[in-house]
Amino acid sequence: MKRVIGLMLFCLLGFNFGFAQNAQELIDNLKKELKNNPDAKRTAVIYSDLTWYYSKIATDSALNYGEKAIRESVKLSDSTLMAQVYSDIGAVYFMKGDFQNSKANYLKAYKIRKLRNDSRGLAKINNNLANIYEKTQHYKEAMSSFLEALHYFESIKDEKNTSITKGNIGLILLKLKNYPKALQYISAVVKYQEKNNFTEELCVSCLNLGNVYLQMNDTLHALNYYNKSVKACTTVGNQKGISSGFNNIATIKTAQKKSKDALALYEKSKEAREALNSNLDKTNFDLNLAKEYIADKKYDKAKSLLLSTKKVYEKEELNDKLQINYNSLIVVCSNLNQPDSVSFYVNKWAIVNEQLLVDNTVKQTAELETKYQTEKKEKLLQKSKAEIATRELEIKNKNTQFLILGLISLALLIIIYLVYRQQKLKNKQQEQEFELKSAISKIETQNKLQEQRLQISRDLHDNIGSQLTFIISSVDNIKYAFEIQNSKLDNKISSISNFAKSTIIELRDTIWAMNSSEISLEDLQTRIHNFIDKAKEAKEEIQFSFHIEDNLKEIKFPSIEGMNIYRTIQEAINNSIKYAEAKSIKIDIKSNNDVLIITIKDDGKGFDVDKIELGNGINNMKKRIYDINGDIEFITNATTGTEIVIKVKG
Template identity: 75%
Template sequence: MKKSLLFLFLLLVSIPTKAQNAQDIIDGLKKELKANPDAKKTASIYSDLTWYYSKINIDSALYYGGKATVESKKLNDSTLMAQVYSDIGAVYFIKGDFVNSKSNYLSAYKIRKLRKDVKGLAKINNNLANIYEKTHQYKQAMASFLEALTYFESVKDEKNTSIIKGNIGLIHLKLKNYPKALKYISEVIQYQEKNDFKEELCVSCLNLGNVYLHMQDTINALKFYDKSIKACTAVGNKKGISSGFNNIASIKSEQKKSKDALALYQKSKQAREELNSDLDKANFDLNMAIELVTNKKYIEAKKLLQLTRTFFEQTQHHEKLQKNYKSLIKVYSYLNQPDSVDFYVDKLAILDEQLLVSKAEKQTAELETKYQTEKKERLIQKSKAEIATRELEIKKKETQFLILGLISLALLVIIYLVYRQQKLKNKQQEQEFELKSAIAKIETQNKLQEQRLAISRDLHDNIGSQLTFIISSVDNIKYAFDIQNAKLDAKLSGISNFAKSTIIELRDTIWAMNNSEITFEDLQARIHNFIEKAKEAKEDVCFNFEVDTSLKNVKFTSVEGMNLYRTIQEAVNNSIKYANPKNININISPNDNAISITIFDDGTGFDIEQTALGNGIHNMRKRIADTGGLFHITSARETGTKISIQLKKD
C-alpha cells in the first residue's frame, strides 16, 4: 500500500498496476485505524492518509500529515519520518505553497542522505525539480531531472524512468520547444497505456493536451484533456479533474462558446473546492474573470481580479500577474476610471521591466556558468595531460616538469584575466541596461506631465475664458437694461454666481492636475482661501483650521488630494447652509498608524436615523472610500455635527 510522490506534474510513484479510487483507499485505511493497530502501523496509516487525501482534500491531508509527523517522531523512525516529510511536501506542492513544499522535501533529503538511500534521493531530486520548474528555474530543474534519470536508468526502473522523461518533456514545453515536448510525453503515454497506469495517465494526458494547445491543435488538445479527465475520475484525482475541465473551458472561451465555457468552469470549480488548493482557486478565478470580461460583466470581473491580484502578487506568479493587470486595465477602461487604468498600466510596465531585467540577469548568469564550466573542463583536461606527461618523463627530466609548471601558472593567470575582463564587461552591460530603463521611465513620466499641463491649459484658456465671457455678458445685460422684473434679475444674478463658482472649482481642478503630488501643506493653503471666502458670506461664524506640523509634508496623488479638498469643502458648506453654527473647526492630526481628519460644528444638528442623507454626504463618503479611508458622521440637535475621516498612513 505504501506510495511515493505523485503531483500534477508527474512526480515519482509506485502504485499497484490496477488503479484504485483514492476515496476507497482512504475508507479502507480508516477501517484499519479503528482496529487499534500498534504505534508503528498507526504512524504508517497516518502517512498513507496524508498522501491519498492530497488528491481530494488538502486540509484533511495536512491534518493527517501533522499526526503522522508526531507519531513518527515518537517512534524515532528515520525511514518513516523521511516518508512523512515527502508526503507533506507533496501536499504543499499541490496547494501551490512551494516554499513549504521545498522545506519538507529538503528535510526528507537530509534524512535519506544520512541513511545513504540512493533511490530515495533520486525520487526527491525529481520532486525538487518540479518545484524548480514551477518557479521558472528551468536550468536547475533540468539538472535535477537528469540526475534522477541517471539513477533510474542505471537500475533499469522503467516506470520511474518514464515519469522523469515526462517531466523533462514538461520542461521543453515551458521552454516552448514543442516538438521535443511532444516526443517525450507521447512516448511516456504509450508506456503508461500499455501498463494501464491510470494514476500517471491522469497527469500525462493533461500535459500532452497542453502541448497540443500551445501548438494551436485544439482537436488533439481536447482529445487528451478528455482522456485525462476520465483517468483522473477513475482514481479520484480532484486536482487533475479540476485542471482538465478548466483547460477545456479555456478553449471553449477562445471559441466564443461562453455558455459551454461557464458550465465547464463550474465543474472545475466544484472539483477544486473539494480539493481546497489556493493556487488552483486563484487560477480558476482568474480564468472566470477573463470570461466575465468577455461577457462585459465588468463589476463581477473586477472583484475576482482584485482577489487574484493579491494572491499572485504574494506568491510572485508573474505570468498570471501579467494577465491579471491586462484584464484590470480593460475593466477600468470600460468602467471609465482613468486613474485606475493609469495605475495598472504603470504596474504592468514595472512588472514587464522586472521580467526583462530578470531574464537578462538569468542569461548573464548562464553565460558565466557556461564559461566557468568550460574553464574547469579545460583545467581537468590539462591536468590529465600533465599527469600523463609526469608519469612518463618525471624520472628523466625534472627541469621539464618545472617548465610545464610555469606554463600552467601563466595559463591560469591569462584565464583569470580573461574571466575578470568578461565579468567587468557583463557588469557594464547591466549598468547600461539599468540606465536606459531609468531614462525611459523618466521620459514616460515627463510625457504624462506634459499631457496634464496641456489639458490644464486648454481648460484654463477655453472653458475658463468662456465662463468669464458668460459672467461679463450677464453683467452687461443687467447694466444695459433697466430690468424691472425681480425674478429675471435674480435669475441673471444666479447664473453669474454659478459661473463664478464654476470658475473657482475649475481653478481647483487645474491646480490639482498641475501637481503630480499634493501635501497637507498645499491643502491647508487651498482650504484657507476657501474659508476666507466663506467668512465673507458668514461673518458671524468663527473658523478654526489646524494641521499638525508632523503631517504637513505627507503626500497624496492629485486625485486623492482633490478628493480630500472637496470633502472638507462640502462639509463646511453643509454646516454653513443648514446648521447655523457659531464655530466650525477643522483638525488634522496623526493617530497611531493613521491620519485623523475631523470637521465639527456647534450648530443645529439632526437625527441621522430619522433623516434621509443627501447626495452631498454620499459623495463625501465615496470620495474618502476612493482614497482608501474611512468616513463616519455623527450628529445631535444639542451638540452639532461631527465628521471623522481616517486615512491610512504610508
C-alpha cells in the same frame, strides 16, 4: 489564445480519493496496536505509518506523529526509518503549501540516503525536490533534479516512473518556452500512455501536448489533442480537465471567429466547472476567464467576474490571488473610464502588496526562529546523552574507591559548569545575531516598500497621466479646430475636458501620497490651501477660512491615513460648494488629549440626515475615516448650516 494550463498533478486525484476512503480504517487499526504497548522498533514504525496515512486527512496530526516517529527512530539509531519519516514529513509540508519546510525535510532524507547509497530513494527525493523547485519558480534547479531522477529510472528500465518524470520535464520546458524540446518530451509520454491504455494520465498529458502545439501556432494539432483530452477526462470523470479542454477549444474557435461554436463550448466548460467540488477551483477558473475577457477587450464581462472572485479571495484571505485580482480591476476600470475605482483599487493593491511583503518577512523570521530552536533541541539532546552515559559509567564503577568517585564528580561538575558557561555565551551571541538579522530584514523590507511605491507612482504618472493629458489635448483641439454650433455638444466636450483635468489633479494627489512615506499636517494644510484657491476661482462669493494650531503642524501620518483625511476634507468642501448655497466655509484643526479634531463648517441650508438619501460622497467620507480608526459626525439643520467633525488619534 495562448493560455497554457499545466495539469500534471491531476493523475493523483483517483489515488487520493481511494486512499482517503481506506486511511481512517488503517489509522484506527494502528492506534489499537499502539495500545498493546509494542516494542520500540514496532512503535517507531507505527508512528511513521500514522504520519503517512494522516497526511491526506489531517496534516496537523500527521506532523505530530512525524515528530514522534523521528524521536523514536533517533533512539533506535535506525537511519532507514529516519530517512522514510523525513520524506513523509516533507510530503505533509508540501500538501500544506509550506515549501521551505518541505524542502528542509526532503534534504535531511536525501543526506541519509546518500550515505546509504540508496539510489532508488534518492531518485524519488529528487522528483519531490524538483516539484518544490517548480512551485517556487526555480526552474533550473527543478530541471537538474528531474534529470538526475530520470537518469536513474532509465538505468533500471522503470518505464512508468520514466514517463512521469519526462512529463514533468516537458512541463518545465513549456514554462521556459522551449517548445520543440517540450514537444519531444510530452509526445513520448503520450505515446507510452496510449500504448498502455492509461486513460486517467492521458486526460492530463493530451491537454499539456495541446498547449504546446497552441504555443507553436499549430491549432490543427492543438485541437486534435484537446479533443483527445476531453474524451479521456470524460471517461475517468475528471471535471476540471473537461472544463479546461472545452475552454481551450473555445479559445481557438474565438480566434477563428466562430463565435457560435465558441459560445457552445464555453457553456460546456461552465457546466463541467460547476460540477467541481471545490469552490476555489471555480473561482480560480473565473479569474483566468476574466483575463481572457480583458485580452479580448470585453471589460464589462471581465469586471463582473473579477468582482465575484474578489469576494471569495477576500473571504479566504488569499492575498496572492487578490494582488492579481486588484491589478486586473485597475486595468478594467481604467479602460471603462472610472478614475475613482482606479484610485480605489490602486490603494487596495498597494495594501495587499505590502501585506504580502510583511507576511514574507514574518515567515522568514519564523524560519530563523525554527532553525534556532532546532539547533537548541539537538544540543540539549546531545547534552542529555552525555549525562546518561555518565550515570551508566557511575553504576558500572560503583565499587570504585570514594576518593576516585569524589574526583570524578568534581571533574564532572567543572565540565558541566564550563559547558553551561560556553553555551550561555553562545546563546547570547546567537540572540545578538538574530536581532541584527531582524533589523537588517526590517530595513530591507522598508526599502522594498518604498521602491514599489515609487515604481507605482512612476507607472501612474507615465502611463495613465500621459493618456489623460493626450485626451485633454485631443478634446481641446476638437473644440478649437471646429466651429461647433451645437451648444449641447460644446458643453459635453468641455465637460469631458474638465473631467479629465480633475482626474489628473486627483492622480497627482495620489502620486504625491504614494511618494511620501509620511504626510504631516503642514503638508495637508498646503494641499488644502491649493484646493481652496481653485475653489475660489469657481465660487468667488464664498469666504474661506482655514485655521490650524501651530503646535500641530509637525504631526505626521502614514501616507494612506494622510490621504484619507485630505480626501474627506476635500469632499466636505465640495459638498458645501455644490449643495449648501453657503456664503462662508471654515476649516479648523485643533487637538484635545492626543485626539486631533478637524471641523468643517458652512452657513448653508443644511440637510435632514434622517430623510436625505446618502450618496457616494458622504458614504465615502465615512468609509475613509472608519478605515483609519477615526470617527466622523454630521451636525446639520436649515438654520445654522452644516458642521462635520472628524476625530482621529494624533
